[in-house]
Amino acid sequence: MKRYNPCLTCGACCAFYRASFYWAEADDATPGGVPANLTEKLNDFRRVMIGTNCRDPRCIALEGTIGESVHCSIYPHRASVCRDFEASWVNGKPNERCDKARASWNLPPLEPDAWFTPEDFPKAA
Ligand code: SF4
Ligand code: SF4
Known part of the structure; x- marks a missing residue:
């Protein structure tokens, strides 16, 4: 079954919430982890994606045009905060x-049907 990912034409959460x-x-602590150079310190325990801890946030890692x-x-x-966010x-x-x-x-x-391409819709008998 084909799935369409509406997040690829959105991106709003990456330009609305603080990603800490x-x-x-x-x-720099976990090989393969979040690139440290794209983060900044939030406090002694947490880091934040650059660009998301401000008044008009937009994550430094987000590319493209929101809504398009x-x-x-x-x-x-x-x-993990990004992986766990459910559309x-x-x-x-x-x-x-x-x-x-x-x-x-x-x-x-x-x-609810945002995740399906039109050909996935059940056909009327
Ligand atoms: S790291 Fe990626 S998924 Fe997470 S807020 Fe930034 S652009 Fe969005
Ligand atoms: S999770 Fe929601 S707000 Fe974030 S990109 Fe996907 S549709 Fe947009």
Whole structure:
């Protein structure tokens, strides 16, 4: 079954929330981790993606145009906070934090069918 990823035409959460995580997730402590040079210290325990700890956030690793075409330039190395963030309906339930980020960019909440291409829709008998 083909799946369509609506996050690739969104990116709102990467330009709305602070992306902070336990400091040792960065690659100067964990090989293959989050590139440390794209992070800054938040406190003694946590780091934050550069660009997300400010008034008009946008993660330094986000490429593209929000609401049109985006991708995370460190996708395989992104932090747990990014991996754990669930888009609405990706697992069959809404996520108000996804909806809130999209609303801040004047994007409507995802609908349950956002994850399917048209040919996946059940056909009427
Ligand atoms: S690291 Fe990637 S997934 Fe995480 S906030 Fe930045 S652009 Fe988004
Ligand atoms: S706000 Fe929701 S739909 Fe948009 S990129 Fe983030 S998880 Fe995906």
